Amino acid sequence: MSRLLAAITLVLSVALTIVVTITCSVPIILAGMTKLLLPIPVVWRAISAFCNLMMYCWCSSLALLLHLNPWLKWDIEGLEGLNKKKWYLLICNHRSWADIVVLCVLFRKHIPMNKYFLKQQLAWIPFIGLACWALDMPFMRRYSRSYLIRHPERRGKDVETTRLSCEKFRNHPTTIVNFVEGSRFTDEKHQQTRSPYQHLLPPKAAGVAMALNVLGSQFDKLMNVTLCYPENDRTPFFDMLSGKLTRIVVRVELISVTDELHGDYTNDKNFKRGFQQWLNALWAEKDSRIEEIKAGAGVKSGY
Template identity: 80%
Template sequence: MSRLLAAITLPLSIALTIIVTIICSVPIIVAGLIKLLVPIPAVWRSISVFCNFMMYCWCEGLALLLRLNPWLKWDVQGLDGLNKKNWYLLISNHHSWADIVVLCVLFRKHIPMNKYFLKQQLAWVPFIGLACWALDMPFMRRYSRGYLLRHPEHRGKDVETTRRSCEKFRAHPTTIVNFVEGSRFTEEKQQQTRSPYQNLLSPKAAGIAMALSVLGSQFDKLLNVTLCYPENNQKPFYDMLSGRLTRIVVRVSLEPVTEELHGDYVNDKNFKRRFQRWLNRLWEEKDRQLTEIMQQAEK
């Protein structure tokens, strides 16, 4: 793609994305305010259905914008057997803001609307923050080890947020999404955290462990998703907006939610170690998968 065409596409894509987001988020915000003012369970359920529909419309809008890129190709495996009437826990590697767009667009017709564990900072993003609040998406504030040593009273607050948020999802089929690395992957972060993986940061188990603790019996499957942009690995979100994104690779693996994954992650040290080892094994396989995808793209 020429630089001139990319320069034209970028502001146009940004403008269209903002318009789609505003059109879909304003009704969600209004519905959320009604939900706040009318604490009646029947009203809340109706509002939840409406908000999920508006989120679906947002996903459709994003899908349309992606279809405007004639160079973009999807390479997807593993969507068979999914059902919008089931409960899913979806875990994925996190490389870029493009990941959220890809997950929303790809799964919109296959599973219930995604509910993301979001960073606290996103609560202040205009329209997006308020819309996510109305959709009952949990905002989590992660504390550094040094901060918790100075303020031990904050220890476990993100875990308690997870518990409260998951309780809300019992009433209707839901897909809970967790980027278990806790942050977008960069080589700098990989070195700073001494990650043992070539393409990933080390996974954090607390969020999904608490989700399984609260809703474990309701989850039908765990969706282990691997995302990769082999030809746009450096700036996939920028390339998506500028029309330069050429290939999205997604691999989906359905994992059983067994009794071994249910336990007290906070107080049972043995369970905590077992759970972390299980997650580490998934991450080792994901790291190998990403390496293979990148190597195939280089051929």
């Protein structure tokens, strides 16, 4: 692709993405304001359904924009057995901002609409906080160990707050997404964290353990998703917008949510150690899988 064509594609993609996002988010925000003014359960449920529909429209619009790229190929494995009427906890490596687009576009027809655990601070961002709240995305307040030492009365409050915010998910199928590494992969972060993996940052177990502790019995499966952009590894999001993204690789592994994955991560040291070992082993397998993909493993299926 020529530089001129890439530049034109970039401008058009950004403009269309902004238009689509505004078109879908404004009704969500207005619905959220209605939700604030009419705190009635039946109204809340109707508004939540409407907001999910608008998010689906947003995902479908992004899918259309991606399909306009004639060079883009999807390499997908593991969609079999997924069901929009079930509950899932989705964990994934985090390479780029493109990851959220890929997850929304790929899974919109296969599983319930994605809900992301968000930091409490995001609730106060104008428009974004209200839109995410209207979409029933739970906000989590995390306390550091030093803070809990000074304020022991707050111990367990993060779990209880999460439990209350997730109660609504018990009434309708939901997919909760957790980017386990906590932030996007960069070479600098890879060095700073002294990651034992070649292509990943060390996983942070607390968030996954908390979600399983709060809603563990509700989840039908844990979805272990591996994302990779083997031919656009450096700047996949920019390449996506400029039409230079050529291949998206997604591997989905369904894991049963057994009793061994339920426990008190904060207070049970034995459970905490075992859970960390389990997640680290899962991440080691994911790292090997990415290495195989980058080494030139064949394309298995399209999308």
